[in-house]
Amino acid sequence: MIKEHIVKSFDRDLESIQAKILKMGGLVEAAIANAAKALETRDLELAEEVRRNDKLIDALEDEINEDCATLLALRQPIAGDLRTILSVMKIAGNLERVGDYAKNLAKRTSILVQVTPIEGTAGAIRRMAREVELMLKDVLDAYIHRDAALAQDVRNRDEDVDQMYNALFRKFLTFMMEDPRNITACMHLHFIAKNIERAGDNTTSIAEQVIYLVTGETPEDSRPKADTTSYESKGEA
Amino acid sequence: MIKEHIVKSFDRDLESIQAKILKMGGLVEAAIANAAKALETRDLELAEEVRRNDKLIDALEDEINEDCATLLALRQPIAGDLRTILSVMKIAGNLERVGDYAKNLAKRTSILVQVTPIEGTAGAIRRMAREVELMLKDVLDAYIHRDAALAQDVRNRDEDVDQMYNALFRKFLTFMMEDPRNITACMHLHFIAKNIERAGDNTTSIAEQVIYLVTGETPEDSRPKADTTSYESKGEA
Numbered sequence: 001m002i003k004e005h006i007v008k009s010f011d012r013d014l015e016s017i018q019a020k021i022l023k024m025g026g027l028v029e030a031a032i033a034n035a036a037k038a039l040e041t042r043d044l045e046l047a048e049e050v051r052r053n054d055k056l057i058d059a060l061e062d063e064i065n066e067d068c069a070t071l072l073a074l075r076q077p078i079a080g081d082l083r084t085i086l087s088v089m090k091i092a093g094n095l096e097r098v099g100d101y102a103k104n105l106a107k108r109t110s111i112l113v114q115v116t117p118i119e120g121t122a123g124a125i126r127r128m129a130r131e132v133e134l135m136l137k138d139v140l141d142a143y144i145h146r147d148a149a150l151a152q153d154v155r156n157r158d159e160d161v162d163q164m165y166n167a168l169f170r171k172f173l174t175f176m177m178e179d180p181r182n183i184t185a186c187m188h189l190h191f192i193a194k195n196i197e198r199a200g201d202n203t204t205s206i207a208e209q210v211i212y213l214v215t216g217e218t219p220e221d222s223r224p225k226a227d228t229t230s231y232e233s234k235g236e237a
Numbered sequence: 238m239i240k241e242h243i244v245k246s247f248d249r250d251l252e253s254i255q256a257k258i259l260k261m262g263g264l265v266e267a268a269i270a271n272a273a274k275a276l277e278t279r280d281l282e283l284a285e286e287v288r289r290n291d292k293l294i295d296a297l298e299d300e301i302n303e304d305c306a307t308l309l310a311l312r313q314p315i316a317g318d319l320r321t322i323l324s325v326m327k328i329a330g331n332l333e334r335v336g337d338y339a340k341n342l343a344k345r346t347s348i349l350v351q352v353t354p355i356e357g358t359a360g361a362i363r364r365m366a367r368e369v370e371l372m373l374k375d376v377l378d379a380y381i382h383r384d385a386a387l388a389q390d391v392r393n394r395d396e397d398v399d400q401m402y403n404a405l406f407r408k409f410l411t412f413m414m415e416d417p418r419n420i421t422a423c424m425h426l427h428f429i430a431k432n433i434e435r436a437g438d439n440t441t442s443i444a445e446q447v448i449y450l451v452t453g454e455t456p457e458d459s460r461p462k463a464d465t466t467s468y469e470s471k472g473e474a
Binding site for chain 1: 323
């Protein structure tokens, strides 16, 4: 797709920006994976590394925004090219937010090592993070190859993440009800789970950007939204 | 500022987009205020109205993005004008997220009316929401008048919102520890408080966009960040 009209200088500029998007995406995937691993293995050094690396992610977003602004000013793209640049900026913004959620997860690890672990939850959180990590990987592939079907697949998979969150939420609530001494740990673990669920939502937004880029249409809001807890007498949306 | 070079057709287009930003901002201010009021007065009809109106807010964001893309394509602005358009799109995105937080607050109201209220918390949440509402009002004034000082003032006031959140968080934790029957209500109230705190963060991002627009520089990250709970053995950042 990109190769086809490699001749256009716009596309050469765009490729260098897309390389930064991929670099940013790789850092964000690693951040989510390492943050969840650090939580499970109670590895404060790895958690600290995640927090440090978030600065690189933020810096890349700034670079990408600057590059896009320059590209808009110099090449003055229209139609599809313009749409691409605007999508790139949105995608960079979504990636930056996912990075923030990973940083937040890493922050909490330094608190959670101080309290008794809640059995089986760190593993469940790592599996949830793994889902989002794979969604991120696929949505970036979908973006680079302009693959709307793969983007739609990523969009659908967010439902699994939502359901993992719902299951964890019920588990936390039960632990808190059973023993008030679990409240502090469960509050943190719950926020971690919710932030991973939000990371999934941001990945879904990237998928929707890709679908818009390829088809020119924003997917209607009929995506099965499976975090139903805010409609029940517990949980949040 | 706008009047000075009203002659430019770019500015005429920009004015119509800025009118939509103000309309969107007004809807978002009302959403936050009404959602908090609905919670305090347990007014399900008002809560439902907030949820309905969020669709108008989302639609306005789409319109603004479309208008900006068209303006970029037709006028091919550079330098300051280009920066302005890119900021408008970011500001619309922040406003849309604040609207989502208000919608989420309204959702929870329909759950919270089913459980015993936690004394004094709905009022505290309404005061917190009021702070954010005033920040929104001022940041939109700051944007329209390109007033970096007012934007900086808004940015500083986010610290008060963070501190209100911290105080509420401790209150909720105490209520939960005291009586497990408070856990469900406190979980919801806590998410509401956290979402209002996030609404404040998004308003702060708008303030930073305004400062960037006027001074050409992004404020350094030295803003006193007062939600410290994620560094303590409770709470979240």
